[in-house]
Every structure is written in C-alpha cells, then in structure tokens.
Amino acid sequence: MLLAVDVGNTNVVFAVCEGREIRARWRIATDPRRTADQYAVWLIQLMAIENIDRGAIDQIIVSTVVPRALHNIDVLAQKYFGIDPIIAGQGPQGWGFQADVDEPRSLGADRAVNIVAAHDAHAGDLIIVDFGTATTFDAIDYAGTYKGGIIAPGINLSLEALVSAAAKLPRIAIEKPVTNSVLGRNTEDQMQIGVFWGYVALIEGLVARMKAEIGRPAKVIATGGLAVLFDQQTQIFDAVDPDLTLTGLAILAERARAG
CATH class of the missing domain: 3.30.420.40 (ATPase, nucleotide binding domain)
Structure with missing residues (x-):
C-alpha cells in the first residue's frame, strides 16, 4: 500500500491508498517544527483505528510546498516505515509534463500534482x-x-x-x-x-x-x-x-x- 503525504501551507494530509483508491486519510496543521516522532505517534494511532497495519505500507510519496517540513517527513518515513520516500517532481521522471512558462521550477508541487491527475483523467x-x-x-x-x-x-x-x-x-x-x-x-x-x-x-x-x-x-x-x-x-x-x-x-x- 501507498502512503501519500501532501504538505500544504495550512495542513498536511496523509492518505493510505491501494492503487488509486484512497482507503483512509487524515490531516494535521502544518508546522515545520513538528518532529518525526510527533508525526509517528499521531499517524500510527490513526492507522490502528482504521485497522491498517504499518507494515503493509511499502511505498511513500511526498509532495510539499513547505520545504522546511520535508526533513521531518523524510525521517518519519525512514525511521518508522523503513522506506526512502519518493519526493514528487524529483528524480529522472520529474513531473512527466512540459511547462511552457518563464520559470518552470517555480511551479508549486501541489499545482504540478494536480496537473498530473487532471490530464490523466480528462x-x-x-x-x-x-x-x-x-x-x-x-x-x-x-x-x-x-x-x-x-x-x-x-x-x-x-x-x-x-x-x-x-x-x-x-x-x-x-x-x-x-x-x-x-x-x-x-x-x-x-x-x-x-x-x-x-x-x-x-x-x-x-x-x-x-x-x-x-x-x-x-x-x-x-x-x-x-x-x-x-x-x-x-x-x-x-x-x-x-x-x-x-x-x-x-x-x-x-x-x-x-x-
């Protein structure tokens, strides 16, 4: 199963997905000072309530528009799930679409992820x-x-x-x-x-x-x-x-x- 993490300016959304089907989701206020241990206490308890085994997570992907929050999400993934997370937009595949604008790198991760999903569906x-x-x-x-x-x-x-x-x-x-x-x-x-x-x-x-x-x-x-x-x-x-x-x-x- 996939753990998808969307770090926005206001909230961080965690979602457990089977394929593209969302099995459960939770949100917490964005705070770059929140540690990996704090995330873990909160998230693992919520997963247990939904009867989701932490060991069933075999892939984690993170999208963030708050760079300072990324480190602790990365530590969460590695320390509590034993997984190196995929950082959306990074790596050889990038976003998978062309950006015909002056500064392609300035496009926010949340907007880029939306583009991927919208073009796939419509x-x-x-x-x-x-x-x-x-x-x-x-x-x-x-x-x-x-x-x-x-x-x-x-x-x-x-x-x-x-x-x-x-x-x-x-x-x-x-x-x-x-x-x-x-x-x-x-x-x-x-x-x-x-x-x-x-x-x-x-x-x-x-x-x-x-x-x-x-x-x-x-x-x-x-x-x-x-x-x-x-x-x-x-x-x-x-x-x-x-x-x-x-x-x-x-x-x-x-x-x-x-x-």
Missing part, C-alpha cells in the same frame, strides 16, 4: 481551480503542457485580512448568505455577501478571461476544500474532484514503481 484543454491557502488557476493544453496560471488570495486568507485590518468587523463563517439579496441589512450579512458572492464573481471572471485567451473549449476542474461549496452556486465547473492532489500522487507513485 482530455482536451483544462483549467484547474484549486481552493487552498491561495486559490490557484492553472491552464493545461490538450497535450498536457502547462501554459500558465493565476494565483489569488484564498477566501479564508481574504477574510482574515479583512477582519484583522478593521477593528469593528466580526468574524463570520464562510457560507452562502441566508438572503438572496445582495443588499445586506446588517454588518454580518454585508460581509457574508461581499466575501461569498465576491469570490464567486472572482472565479467566474478569471475563468472567463482564461477561456477567452486559450481560444478553444476548456474543461474546468475544481478541487480543494471549498470546491463543493462554490460548485453549488456557479455553473462554471465541469467537474469537482476533492481528491485531485492525492490521485496525482498515486499516479506518480505508480510511475515510479514501474520504473
């Missing part, structure tokens, strides 16, 4: 929208070449900045406003409308501009924690895949196993 030109700490938009052509993208502040980050900068504004949950009106009658409603519908407008507007520049039909794939919430309020997504990153890691692990 034909034609693609736009991937990933709702993470940042919301990213990535364009892939029909041949699987990365053509560029957009990085926008994530909705949680935007809301946090708003609340932090304005002393009188309260903290609110990110959810669809109760009212259908865009004229809020109190502070909380006005914030909810601005954050939620403002973000829907941002997504729709940027995707429309990307499609116009691509100049060919492009399928839009959404992933990330808030993808399902926004999918309920816009028709812009052709598919929603919350597990896109983990699937991409499983595909890269398959390729590494095949040599």
Whole structure:
C-alpha cells in the first residue's frame, strides 16, 4: 500500500491508498517544527483505528510546498516505515509534463500534482481551480503542457485580512448568505455577501478571461476544500474532484514503481 503525504501551507494530509483508491486519510496543521516522532505517534494511532497495519505500507510519496517540513517527513518515513520516500517532481521522471512558462521550477508541487491527475483523467484543454491557502488557476493544453496560471488570495486568507485590518468587523463563517439579496441589512450579512458572492464573481471572471485567451473549449476542474461549496452556486465547473492532489500522487507513485 501507498502512503501519500501532501504538505500544504495550512495542513498536511496523509492518505493510505491501494492503487488509486484512497482507503483512509487524515490531516494535521502544518508546522515545520513538528518532529518525526510527533508525526509517528499521531499517524500510527490513526492507522490502528482504521485497522491498517504499518507494515503493509511499502511505498511513500511526498509532495510539499513547505520545504522546511520535508526533513521531518523524510525521517518519519525512514525511521518508522523503513522506506526512502519518493519526493514528487524529483528524480529522472520529474513531473512527466512540459511547462511552457518563464520559470518552470517555480511551479508549486501541489499545482504540478494536480496537473498530473487532471490530464490523466480528462482530455482536451483544462483549467484547474484549486481552493487552498491561495486559490490557484492553472491552464493545461490538450497535450498536457502547462501554459500558465493565476494565483489569488484564498477566501479564508481574504477574510482574515479583512477582519484583522478593521477593528469593528466580526468574524463570520464562510457560507452562502441566508438572503438572496445582495443588499445586506446588517454588518454580518454585508460581509457574508461581499466575501461569498465576491469570490464567486472572482472565479467566474478569471475563468472567463482564461477561456477567452486559450481560444478553444476548456474543461474546468475544481478541487480543494471549498470546491463543493462554490460548485453549488456557479455553473462554471465541469467537474469537482476533492481528491485531485492525492490521485496525482498515486499516479506518480505508480510511475515510479514501474520504473
């Protein structure tokens, strides 16, 4: 079985996979200071709860956008599983796709893994929208070449900045406003409308501009924690895949196993 580890700016996701099927997954807040021993105590107990034998793990792959966290994940793999982990994007196989941009090396590992999974599952030109700490938009052509993208502040980050900068504004949950009106009658409603519908407008507007520049039909794939919430309020997504990153890691692990 495969242990896939996706180290994001906000959370680290661990998933046990059989082939591309996710058997179990867990997440913990990203903290570069967390030691391999701390990860092990947490992870091995959770695996036991799911009746997953640590000895059944025979491959580990890691994707990270937090370089400082990699060392302790590497120690975890070697000390507690006896496995040298695969670092996604490194080695002779790399990512397995071309990047037609100015600085290919600057492409984040999470975005690269999403590209691998999306191109494997869908034909034609693609736009991937990933709702993470940042919301990213990535364009892939029909041949699987990365053509560029957009990085926008994530909705949680935007809301946090708003609340932090304005002393009188309260903290609110990110959810669809109760009212259908865009004229809020109190502070909380006005914030909810601005954050939620403002973000829907941002997504729709940027995707429309990307499609116009691509100049060919492009399928839009959404992933990330808030993808399902926004999918309920816009028709812009052709598919929603919350597990896109983990699937991409499983595909890269398959390729590494095949040599």
